[in-house]
Amino acid sequence: MAGGAALLLLLLLLLPLAAAEPPFAEDDGGSEAAEEPRGGRPLPGLNALESMELEFGVCTVTCGIGIREVLLTNGCPGSETKCIVGVEECHGPVDCGLGRPISENSASVVMTCIYIPPENRFKYVWKILTPNQPAHILPNDSAVMEVRRDTHPITYQCETQGNDSVIASVKYTVNATTELQTNQSKRIDTGQSRKKRADAILVFCLVTGIIFTVGVIFAIIFIILHWAIFKTVLGSKNGQDGEEEKLTNKSSQGSM
Template structure:
């Protein structure tokens, strides 16, 4: 009986040893990851959980796009924030971005034009070396002739006949803008200059005539107004003068009639 009692008392020893050694045993990877992320994982999987807004939260904002600086080709525009601006500002600029319009910009105007030469620009935005520029000479009913010039601005001297040029602005092999220019011949340019001079002279003459007529009309109008004011202020005297003059006229008529009657007798 004593041996049995001792054996019964010694049976829990292995179980107790296992409980003591359990914290020292390595856990499986999945269980370790679950234990490490237990709080956050449970919170993420819990229904109805929502992240509080903070530094990493995605805030929905309202933006408004400004007017593009160009109607064709490539330009820039402002991006405005309509909510969340600092202070009392209703709108604030967030950034400036590119904007594009139709590729064909039609006919352009040279940046400088003289009797001998003309300078023509391509369409671009800074930095200038970001784009590739292809200059062409357009010939009627023929294939366009590509020029060796690849700069954003080209200077051309006038010839005996007018020439049409075209500049294509390219980016990554795609045409983003195209503009044409006509460089007139020397004779045509001189004719245009003489026409402009004649037009300017005729406009000057017309303006002088209009100014003279306007000044004359103002003077006449002011004179009439002053005459009317004078007549209103001195109406009684004028009326008396008219009456006396009419009486004298009647007396003169009577005398003339009497003299004519005497002569007849």
């Protein structure tokens, strides 16, 4: 009797479990999975059931590493034909040529490598370039480096590396203090010579304009003062022309 009661109690406990929901179907990685765009990175906020048509914007740089927009051209909210769904890295030619220091003075120069945030994603290799000699690698491995001017010009190069490959390179020429002063003196002399040349041209134009204006004024005054003479001369000339015309007409009539 006790055994039957225990069996009945066990059946009552198992009935709610049997009436529970069936187990979930095995996920086959189909429509429930987030669809990924080109590049292998999922874009948040996209409906996986819609066909994704992506378009890529212009890279923010012409060399080295930059970013560009990823645009969705189908399935944008509202009436928008295109909407930004994310950004991604983009790469241009590795060699960026000669760069400009971020700050410099008569004693030191501050230079920077090419990178995009976060800075610690990349590896930086600073080198000193010497003609016809192997490059000398410096111990500095940061994105920004400050150097003091030497007695002769030195060319520095920074290589930005990612995934064990160089993705950007930039060079800096650090002039010596004497050369910096010489270049500054040359720029000052050039600026002064250009200013003197411009001043001379301006003075010439001003003097020419004054002379022309004074000449015109004198001519007008002379005509006003001698207007009676001019009028008499013009009248006599017109009379002579009339008499000549009359004589010509008479001679022509006599010949007829």
